[in-house]
Amino acid sequence: MASANDTAVPTGVAATSLDPAYQRDPDPVHDALREREPVHHDEVLRRWLLTRHDDVDALLRDRSLSADPRKGTPGTFMTAFASPGGREPSILFMDPPEHTRLRGLISKAFTPRAIEGMKPRIEAIVAMLLDAVAGGEGFDVIAAFAGALPTIVIAEMLGVDPADRQDFKRWSDDGVMAFDPLLSEELRERVAASSAELDAYFRGAIAHRRAAPRPDLISAMMAAEEDGVRMTDEELVTMCGLLLAAGNVTTTDLIGNGTLALLRNPEELRKLRADPALIRNAVEEMLRYDPPVTETGRIPLEGREVRGCPIGAGESVIPVLAAANHDPEVYPEPHRFDITREDTHHQSFGGGVHFCLGAPLARLEAQIALNALVRRFPGLRLAEGELEYRRIPGFRGLARLDVLI
Template sequence: MEFDPWDPQFVAHPYDVYAELRRRRPVSLFEPTGQWLVARHADVNALLRDRRLGRSYLHVATHAEFGRPDDPGFQDPFWRVIRAGMLDVEPPVHTRLRRLVSKAFTPRMVEALRPRVARIAGELVDAFVERGGGDLIAEVAEPLPVTVIAEMLGVPEEDHRLLRPWSADICGMYELNPSAEVQRAAVRAAEEFSAYLVGLARARRADPGDDLVSALALVADEGDRLTEEELVGTCVLLLNAGHEATVNVTGNGWWSLFRNPAELERLRADHGLLPTAIEELMRWDTPLQMFERWVLEDVTVRGVDIPRGAEVALLFGSANRDPEVFADPDRLDVGRADNPHISFGAGIHFCLGAPLARIELAESFGALLRRAPKLELVIEPSWKPGYVIRGLTALEARV
């Protein structure tokens, strides 16, 4: 089997292909997308930190200067929202946005959310147990981060149901060569979510509450504030990054444990292993398999020259199984102590929401381990077609 992000068999199990890439072609051109695949941990980690690459090139060149077509006009509402957040921009804009957002989204604020996260996770798991089980993703994994983020932003409870579809549709644009239908759904979701958040932000500016939208609307640093578009872009990023990753770590993680029953029993016998288990589940089957960067200046990686204007595809799933970094990398080890996985990225774009994700995962997995100690799989799950953001369609389990 070759690297083929559109092949369901590859999506279901890409790790043998990754091993071959690391051995024979750690840096290689993937003709169908024109991207340079980078497979080894050391290179992925270095390139994430290398300022000769960026999430965007628009701060140094036009599309034409990079040999790229202009964005189709119908995508304008999507990119206006996405490029107003910090993920798809570079310094100095990124530096300014991250500084302002970090003033509102503080470690103290995130830690203060722990009791609320524990309450939500406990309620979801209790309901799941009372039903005797069901779809672990739809009934526990998805509602938890949506509810946490919605409450954190100050979204009224009756509007929580809007967030998940918006997030899923927007993230569709990050897959490789998305279809016209997927692109239009992403644009529509960006427009709807943006309009909703503008209304919410204006209401909070006039009458602030104890929520993140209020904090972002009021945050200032030496007179500098977030614009309305930047506030919207930041909230969209928090929903998408925080939600999609947590859902898929939960689903992929439990599927990993079911496939490795000895490690599941080890975790059930010692809940103190939960912190290392969560890091290991993120490493062993990470939901974000690929993260892309544009080459802003010529670079050479393992003797391969990659020119300015090219795009590199950093294979997180491969880097996290690199035997040069991880002992026995294909073995799931819930007690793995030395675990420098890169599932949260590295460098200036390291995930700002990583502490919140770890709290959500700890409370979710912990509640299930305590309240459903005999949780078992009902039917082998299937994977969604997406490769870049990789997760299961459902995970049916009984208690």
């Protein structure tokens, strides 16, 4: 008799958020891969998927690997992320020593202190957004709350006019779409047009500050120097774009996925309401349980073996962060959402030299937003209806999340 194990493991589009079943619940796909082919060659999308915690962890820390799509073998998965027109990539897709130089400079401006200093503003913005929906019977958590918050916060940090935030939101949503390697020609053009608008906007913002610096992140990035060397204007523009694109949709999805997990697990919601100090651990568990970024990518510059599988130089290796986070070898009952879980360490911010620069900001925003949301609306519950997820491979988040209050 055929057992489930005789069937082929999910591969190609079936292992991405373009597939409706994967969108609804990626865990069965990740479990099948992890159990049956933890190092899987996806011949359709031309990439290797790594799904065991220890393999993912080791790969992320391995400094001999490249993150630069231009170093990939033509036609392999990662090469789709090379910037069009031979433009210099952002630090996300850069290797040392260039990566080290730019990451050092941005770290001088985007400091833990600058982030901690945003706390009162984040609290005020959260309160304002919740005030705006409090009069009704319910609202869409994504549109009214989780989508708006990170855009306003990063706009204020950069020092640009919050009135432009609709543009910001559009640019960052379109920016994330660039991560879909199967994007239609039409959408690809929209992404390129948005990115040109964003570049022009920040070129203007930089020029203004060249004449008169302000107490904001753009001016701080312009002033940051290492051995007398500063970022060029083009590097600054790319960095502003990355801060927008990398930080907005992801933080929105952390708050969205986290709200959904709480509402589907009333006992956990009750625990959090009873003890707001649990929020730190709760947000880590949300990041582990349903991460906004499900995978990242690396390219070996020399051939290697992983668990006996030969991976050639230039091929794409994808550590599936969401699968590592649910490895039963590491996490007891991995598919259970438990905000008091003792070990909530996770791979959701990536690792090694590319470990997410915005992790402290994302954590702070989510902690403040979720505690405020559940305290403000004691009757918060899910509205009826099917959930709808966005369809960008590598990312996981809701298109909308309707709740009643």
